[in-house]
Amino acid sequence: MRGSDRVRKTTRSLWSRFKPGAAILMYHRVTTLEADPYRLTVSPAHFAQQMRILAETCVPMHLEDLIDAMLANALPRRAVAVTFDDGYLDNLTEAYPILERTGVPATVFVVSGRMGSPLEFWWDDLERMLMGEERTPEDLQLTIGGEEYCWPTRTAEQRTAARTALHGMLSRQTAKHRQAALDALLAWSGKGAEGRPTHRAMSVGELLRLAESGLVRIGGHTVTHAVLSTLSAEDQRYEIETGCRELEDVLGKPVRTFAYPYGRAIDWTSDTARLAREAGLRGAVSTVPGSVEAGCDPYRLPRWAAPDCDGASFARALESFFVL
Numbered sequence: 001m002r003g004s005d006r007v008r009k010t011t012r013s014l015w016s017r018f019k020p021g022a023a024i025l026m027y028h029r030v031t032t033l034e035a036d037p038y039r040l041t042v043s044p045a046h047f048a049q050q051m052r053i054l055a056e057t058c059v060p061m062h063l064e065d066l067i068d069a070m071l072a073n074a075l076p077r078r079a080v081a082v083t084f085d086d087g088y089l090d091n092l093t094e095a096y097p098i099l100e101r102t103g104v105p106a107t108v109f110v111v112s113g114r115m116g117s118p119l120e121f122w123w124d125d126l127e128r129m130l131m132g133e134e135r136t137p138e139d140l141q142l143t144i145g146g147e148e149y150c151w152p153t154r155t156a157e158q159r160t161a162a163r164t165a166l167h168g169m170l171s172r173q174t175a176k177h178r179q180a181a182l183d184a185l186l187a188w189s190g191k192g193a194e195g196r197p198t199h200r201a202m203s204v205g206e207l208l209r210l211a212e213s214g215l216v217r218i219g220g221h222t223v224t225h226a227v228l229s230t231l232s233a234e235d236q237r238y239e240i241e242t243g244c245r246e247l248e249d250v251l252g253k254p255v256r257t258f259a260y261p262y263g264r265a266i267d268w269t270s271d272t273a274r275l276a277r278e279a280g281l282r283g284a285v286s287t288v289p290g291s292v293e294a295g296c297d298p299y300r301l302p303r304w305a306a307p308d309c310d311g312a313s314f315a316r317a318l319e320s321f322f323v324l
C-alpha cells in the first residue's frame with residue numbers, strides 16, 4: 001500500500017469511528033415523586049431545560065423519521081429522537097406542555113393492556129407495598145416459581161433490600177408466577193389493590209389527547225409488558241402484534257415503532273427483532289446504550305437513558321451521546 005493510500009485509509013477509519021451519530025433518548029416519567037427507586041423520573045424543571053437545549057442545539061425528530069433518515073443514509077447532524085416508555089399519565093400532564101412549548105416531537109411507547117387501568121405497573125406496586133411508612137409484618141415469605149423465599153422486613157433498610165431482590169427476581173418470571181407472588185405480597189401488606197393516582201397509566205381519552213396534535217406519536221410496548229425473551233415465538237408475536245393493534249384501534253392510525261420491554265440485551269432475542277419486522281413495524285428500540293449511525297439495524301436501535309439533571313449537565317452528557 002502506498003503511503004498516501006495508507007493515510008487516506010487511516011483518515012477514513014478514524015472518521016467513521018468519530019463521525020457523530022444520532023441519539024435516541026429514553027424517558028419514562030416527568031414528575032416529582034417522594035420515592036423513585038428505579039430512577040424513572042425526570043423533574044418537570046429539568047425536562048423543560050433539557051427540551052430547550054434539544055430545540056436550540058439539535059435536530060429533534062420523530063423516531064420513525066429518524067429511522068427513515070438513517071435507512072436513507074441521510075441523518076442530519078445532531079439528530080435526536082425523544083421517547084417515553086410505558087404510557088404514564090404524566091407524559092400528558094407534565095411532559096406534553098413542555099414538548100409543545102419547545103416544539104420537540106416525541107414517541108410514547110404504550111402498554112396496551114394498561115390503558116385506563118386503575119392498577120399500577122407491577123414494579124410500582126412492589127414499591128408501594130414495601131416502601132411505605134406503615135408497619136409491615138416482621139418478615140415476608142413468598143413462593144416464587146415453586147421456590148420458597150423469606151426476607152426480614154422489620155426495618156426500612158430490610159424492606160429496601162427485599163424490594164431490590166424481588167424486583168430482579170420478578171422481572172424474570174412468567175406473568176403467571178409474577179402475579180401469584182404479587183397477590184401474596186398484596187395480602188401480606190394489607191393494602192388495597194387499587195393504585196395511586198400519581199402512578200397510573202393514561203386512559204384511552206388521555207392517550208387520544210396526547211396524540212391528537214401529531215407532535216407526539218404512539219409506539220407499541222406489548223400488551224402486558226412481558227419479558228419477550230422468556231416467551232415462545234407465538235406468545236411474542238401476540239404481545240407485539242396485538243399490543244400494536246389495540247393501540248391502532250384506539251388511535252385510528254398505524255403504529256410504526258416499538259420498544260422492547262426492559263430492553264436489555266437479555267430481554268429480547270434475534271427472533272424478537274424478526275417478529276417486530278414481520279409485524280410491519282418500521283423499527284424497534286432497546287435500552288442498550290449507544291448512538292445511531294447509518295447502517296444500524298432498525299430493529300436493534302440503542303437508546304440513552306436521559307438523566308434527571310439540569311440543562312448544563314444534560315448538555316455535557318448530550319455531547320457523549322452523539323459519539324459513543
Ligand SMILES: [Zn+2]
Nearest residue numbers: 085086261262
Ligand atoms: Zn417499559
